[in-house]
Amino acid sequence: MAERTVVFEIKRQASPDAPSVWERFELPWRPGMNVISAMMEIAGNPVTCEGHCTTPVAYDSNCLEEICGSCAMRINGKARMACSSLVDNLEQPIRVEPLSKFPLVRDLQVDRSVLFENLKKVKAWVPIDGTYDLGSGPRLTPQEQEANYPLSNCISCTCCMEVCPQFNVETGFVGAATIAQVKLFNNHPTGKVFKEERLRALSGDGGIQECGYAQNCVQACPKQLPLTSAISDVGREVVVQKVKDWLKS
Amino acid sequence: MATAQPTSAPQLQRGVEPLRAAEGSSFLWRKLHSLLGILPLGAFLLEHLLSNFEALKGPLAYGQQVYFLNHLPLVRVLEWVFIFLPLLYHAVYGVSIWLRGKSNVVYYPWAGNWMYTLQRYTGLIAFAYLIQHLWRERFTGVMLPENPYYAFHKVQMELANPWMLAIYVVAMIAICWHFSYGVWLFAAKWGITPGVTARRRFGYVCIALGLLLAVAGLASIYAFVGPLYPNAPVPNL
Ligand code: SF4
Ligand code: SF4
Numbered sequence: 339m340a341e342r343t344v345v346f347e348i349k350r351q352a353s354p355d356a357p358s359v360w361e362r363f364e365l366p367w368r369p370g371m372n373v374i375s376a377m378m379e380i381a382g383n384p385v386t387c388e389g390h391c392t393t394p395v396a397y398d399s400n401c402l403e404e405i406c407g408s409c410a411m412r413i414n415g416k417a418r419m420a421c422s423s424l425v426d427n428l429e430q431p432i433r434v435e436p437l438s439k440f441p442l443v444r445d446l447q448v449d450r451s452v453l454f455e456n457l458k459k460v461k462a463w464v465p466i467d468g469t470y471d472l473g474s475g476p477r478l479t480p481q482e483q484e485a486n487y488p489l490s491n492c493i494s495c496t497c498c499m500e501v502c503p504q505f506n507v508e509t510g511f512v513g514a515a516t517i518a519q520v521k522l523f524n525n526h527p528t529g530k531v532f533k534e535e536r537l538r539a540l541s542g543d544g545g546i547q548e549c550g551y552a553q554n555c556v557q558a559c560p561k562q563l564p565l566t567s568a569i570s571d572v573g574r575e576v577v578v579q580k581v582k583d584w585l586k587s
Numbered sequence: 588m589a590t591a592q593p594t595s596a597p598q599l600q601r602g603v604e605p606l607r608a609a610e611g612s613s614f615l616w617r618k619l620h621s622l623l624g625i626l627p628l629g630a631f632l633l634e635h636l637l638s639n640f641e642a643l644k645g646p647l648a649y650g651q652q653v654y655f656l657n658h659l660p661l662v663r664v665l666e667w668v669f670i671f672l673p674l675l676y677h678a679v680y681g682v683s684i685w686l687r688g689k690s691n692v693v694y695y696p697w698a699g700n701w702m703y704t705l706q707r708y709t710g711l712i713a714f715a716y717l718i719q720h721l722w723r724e725r726f727t728g729v730m731l732p733e734n735p736y737y738a739f740h741k742v743q744m745e746l747a748n749p750w751m752l753a754i755y756v757v758a759m760i761a762i763c764w765h766f767s768y769g770v771w772l773f774a775a776k777w778g779i780t781p782g783v784t785a786r787r788r789f790g791y792v793c794i795a796l797g798l799l800l801a802v803a804g805l806a807s808i809y810a811f812v813g814p815l816y817p818n819a820p821v822p823n824l
């Protein structure tokens with residue numbers, strides 16, 4: 339009996355300005371294999387279907403359990419986490435491409451630092467630095483923890499931005515992840531000192547107003563963040579903040 | 588190198604720039620676009636569809652409605668301030684929103700994404716339709732503000748052309764769609780329905796609203812082309 343195999347088609351690009359090429363690989367099937375483990379296997383023997391020797395595929399990954407957020411790529415056309423994409427659930431040949439909206443580094447590696455920049459722009463942190471010990475912060479009630487926990491699950495994978503029709507060079511939209519983090523840190527009893535600043539930041543060009551509510555983000559998010567609800571809540575708060583600012587100016 | 592088939596020319600990809608925190612005025616313009624869609628444009632749409640419904644009562648009732656509307660105090664000012672200017676802004680800014688979005692419904696054929704795309708295309712249909720509708724019914728031909736009782740006849744002549752009738756039917760459905768989904772979007776984006784269940788329930792309300800408006804609109808088209816009032820006479824005034 340012939341050995342069971344899986345076929346991959348991977349979009350390769352040696353450098354940001356090199357032409358892209360598709361390469362086809364066939365490897366033995368193993369139970370429970372996922373897209374990252376398949377690429378590890380390719381690295382062990384980087385020979386294409388046609389017998390041509392090539393380089394191992396470059397990609398980002400770390401945790402292999404969908405928690406570090408580094409392995410987002412387009413698999414069969416859709417953005418998702420490669421480490422949790424089980425080969426058995428995918429149609430073959432499995433086509434793997436880099437995310438399309440971030441500057442390409444090499445092969446499947448892209449530069450997603452825009453999310454980090456955006457999180458900095460909205461001060462997505464709890465400020466506790468100072469010249470003396472501030473002591474312990476206020477207590478969070480279990481109810482507050484319950485409400486905020488889903489928002490804290492974001493792994494900064496940028497899937498929500500990749501799939502968003504409004505996230506592009508034309509709009510310079512901030513994307514759903516940053517909006518959700520604004521809600522998370524505004525809900526935090528210490529984090530909320532920056533609440534007004536965060537809301538004003540999100541009313542800047544490329545801010546929350548650019549969302550067209552296509553709801554792709556919430557469909558694509560591997561961690562099931564309640565993104566559209568966050569966009570609604572923060573959207574209302576930004577409007578209220580702008581009206582207040584306007585009346586007080 | 589038998590396998591290396593170049594699929595695209597070398598190109599350096601520009602990334603999406605980060606948020607311009609608290610800078611610029613696009614928030615104001617975008618929110619104005621959104622608000623104008625509900626008030627006054629949505630309100631005017633309701634008024635227009637209700638007025639059209641008078642056509643089912645016949646040419647005289649329809650003429651009286653047109654007479655009434657054109658004798659509101661400061662009617663020309665109302666018309667420009669609450670209809671034409673907001674409409675122009677909503678349409679032009681809407682086209683720019685459409686141009687700047689990159690629809691990807693081919694890759695992600697999800698319900699919300701379809702609605703996002705349809706909202707743009709129904710908007711474009713409405714814009715194109717309204718240019719000809721205003722031009723032909725409001726700014727050329729028999730002037731209805733001065734001759735309100737010609738209204739039924741004028742519309743009937745217009746709809747006698749089957750192509751024009753088809754355009755009116757398509758535009759009626761597109762506009763009712765655009766408005767009712769617009770109401771839903773407004774509630775979602777302004778944070779009136781932040782909960783998933785609330786959005787779903789309000790979705791049913793908006794479907795009902797859209798259906799009601801479309802049926803009412805199509806019924807009034809029927810009043811002009813159906814057997815109710817064939818060859819409505821031109822009034823001798
Ligand atoms: S709702 Fe749609 S437009 Fe808004 S952030 Fe999500 S994917 Fe983008
Ligand atoms: S919100 Fe979801 S999709 Fe977006 S970056 Fe966070 S985990 Fe990824």
Ligand code: FES
Pocket residue numbers: 398399400401402403404405406407408409410419420421422
């Ligand atoms: S490797 Fe960490 S999320 Fe996939």
